[in-house]
Amino acid sequence: MNNQSAHDLFIPLDTHLTNKNQPKYEVLYEHIKEAICHGRLKRNDKLPSSRYLSQQMGISRNSVIAAFDLLIEEGFAESRQGAGTFVAGIIELKPLLGEVKQNHLSNSVVRISEVAQRIQTIDDQSSTKPGGLQETTQSLFLPAQPAISDFPLKEWHAATARSLRDQNAYSEQPAMGAQLLRQQISEHLLITRGVKCCVDQVMITTGSQQALAIALNLLVTQNETVMLEETGYPGIDGVLTSIGAKQIALPTDEYGLCFDADNAIAQQAHTLILTPSRSFPLGQTLSLKRRLAILDWAYETQSWVIEDDYDSEFVFNGHSISALQGLDTGSRVIYTGTFSRTMFPGIRLGYMVLPEALIDLFKKYKRFVDGGLSGPQQIAMGLFMKEGGYNRHLRRMRKLYKIRKASLDHLMQQSFPDFTLVPSSGGMHSVYLLNASYCDQRICEKANANGLDIRALSAYQRDILHRPVRSGLILGYAGTPVEKMPAGVNKLQKIIKSLSKNI
Numbered sequence: 001m002n003n004q005s006a007h008d009l010f011i012p013l014d015t016h017l018t019n020k021n022q023p024k025y026e027v028l029y030e031h032i033k034e035a036i037c038h039g040r041l042k043r044n045d046k047l048p049s050s051r052y053l054s055q056q057m058g059i060s061r062n063s064v065i066a067a068f069d070l071l072i073e074e075g076f077a078e079s080r081q082g083a084g085t086f087v088a089g090i091i092e093l094k095p096l097l098g099e100v101k102q103n104h105l106s107n108s109v110v111r112i113s114e115v116a117q118r119i120q121t122i123d124d125q126s127s128t129k130p131g132g133l134q135e136t137t138q139s140l141f142l143p144a145q146p147a148i149s150d151f152p153l154k155e156w157h158a159a160t161a162r163s164l165r166d167q168n169a170y171s172e173q174p175a176m177g178a179q180l181l182r183q184q185i186s187e188h189l190l191i192t193r194g195v196k197c198c199v200d201q202v203m204i205t206t207g208s209q210q211a212l213a214i215a216l217n218l219l220v221t222q223n224e225t226v227m228l229e230e231t232g233y234p235g236i237d238g239v240l241t242s243i244g245a246k247q248i249a250l251p252t253d254e255y256g257l258c259f260d261a262d263n264a265i266a267q268q269a270h271t272l273i274l275t276p277s278r279s280f281p282l283g284q285t286l287s288l289k290r291r292l293a294i295l296d297w298a299y300e301t302q303s304w305v306i307e308d309d310y311d312s313e314f315v316f317n318g319h320s321i322s323a324l325q326g327l328d329t330g331s332r333v334i335y336t337g338t339f340s341r342t343m344f345p346g347i348r349l350g351y352m353v354l355p356e357a358l359i360d361l362f363k364k365y366k367r368f369v370d371g372g373l374s375g376p377q378q379i380a381m382g383l384f385m386k387e388g389g390y391n392r393h394l395r396r397m398r399k400l401y402k403i404r405k406a407s408l409d410h411l412m413q414q415s416f417p418d419f420t421l422v423p424s425s426g427g428m429h430s431v432y433l434l435n436a437s438y439c440d441q442r443i444c445e446k447a448n449a450n451g452l453d454i455r456a457l458s459a460y461q462r463d464i465l466h467r468p469v470r471s472g473l474i475l476g477y478a479g480t481p482v483e484k485m486p487a488g489v490n491k492l493q494k495i496i497k498s499l500s501k502n503i
């Protein structure tokens with residue numbers, strides 16, 4: 001570039017100012033750096049003198065000199081004795097910024113691992129949360145959404161404040177998690193879920209998703225066959241796809257997963273993932289006979305059973321059925337649970353209970369995954385449990401959710417007599433099966449575009465041989481106040497009517 005055009009790049013500083021508080025030397029520095037990165041200033045181009053720039057841009061010479069110093073320090077420019085300041089001559093400065101912005105992650109441009117390539121094949125919308133990956137602001141009937149407005153904020157704030165006064169919160173936390181929280185979880189799980197473990201077996205995670213991902217990454221190898229339920233949480237499928245495992249979905253009936261240890265699939269697979277207490281999303285409970293058959297198979301074949309106990313705290317009539325882990329005498333069950341549903345989704349805390357033989361391996365790996373979780377958050381949760389706040393909250397939510405479920409089921413039955421409610425004694429959502437004349441995904445699409453937040457059952461169905469896809473609607477009741485339900489159901493009725501007319 002000749003010197004005249006280099007000069008042309010500099011116009012009064014006011015034109016570049018987007019933030020009036022930004023120091024002037026910084027604005028000039030960024031302006032020159034940007035011109036270099038985009039190729040408007042080339043190597044060996046001479047920068048205008050500080051006197052010229054100060055006059056031209058209406059800033060002090062000191063500001064210009066400070067900008068030049070910074071450019072020289074970072075290697076973008078160099079000062080040549082007696083000749084002035086030049087764009088650095090040593091490095092070939094390609095027009096960097098433009099290229100980076102345009103580079104989409106495609107195999108031809110960016111080198112990525114096999115895992116990453118497999119991850120790219122996953123559809124984002126269905127890969128993790130029951131709601132897909134989209135952030136949701138509305139929550140009318142959103143499944144898995146707790147009653148946030150009924151959360152005991154005062155008690156939680158008090159526990160959080162106390163955690164911040166605890167010196168331990170400020171140190172790096174152990175890879176397995178904060179001792180206080182692990183202790184509380186092991187006691188709580190024994191009483192409420194019949195999980196038998198000592199504190200050493202408990203690992204704190206950022207939720208069930210992380211617990212499942214860690215377990216699957218450490219226990220399943222590429223091309224290995226893994227058994228799952230025919231409908232289920234897509235976050236698991238995402239992890240298995242990234243590992244390159246083969247997924248085989250097994251049918252379920254009113255007694256839960258149809259498991260037969262003599263079946264060829266069970267003989268070839270060495271991992272089973274399931275939601276035995278309340279299958280997701282249909283809510284069946286695995287029968288004792290099948291529980292024992294699964295544990296026998298796991299012990300005999302030295303296989304792993306991963307128990308995803310995602311929302312069993314909410315059982316409305318009688319006692320919740322104990323966890324499979326509590327029956328496991330052969331140390332084959334890895335148990336996972338979460339506070340996302342019992343506390344609030346943003347808490348991102350969960351846990352896993354490991355057979356003793358796996359503790360060291362999992363602990364070692366966890367250090368590489370996240371380096372330990374937040375001290376204040378874990379200690380606050382531990383204190384909240386220790387002081388009884390958690391159990392009180394659970395008791396209140398059980399009562400509230402029971403009322404909300406009854407209300408929603410009643411309204412739905414009145415408005416949609418041809419839908420079939422899937423019986424369930426707890427949880428946070430109801431499932432209504434549809435007959436063949438309805439398309440659940442089309443209904444959800446339209447409903448969610450109109451202020452509802454419901455899910456289609458067919459979206460959770462895994463490929464299974466000779467099994468027709470079941471159509472149904474999943475409506476969360478836990479986070480939806482009773483008084484808002486009639487308007488929501490009414491809206492759904494209108495939407496379904498309008499769609500039926502178009503068929």
Ligand SMILES: Cc1ncc(COP(=O)(O)O)c(C=O)c1O
Pocket residue numbers: 128129130144206207208209210233235275280308310337338339340349350
């Ligand atoms: C059945 C099931 N398991 C696990 C998870 C993951 O839970 P978390 O939010 O604790 O990661 C979910 C999330 O919705 C789920 O539905």
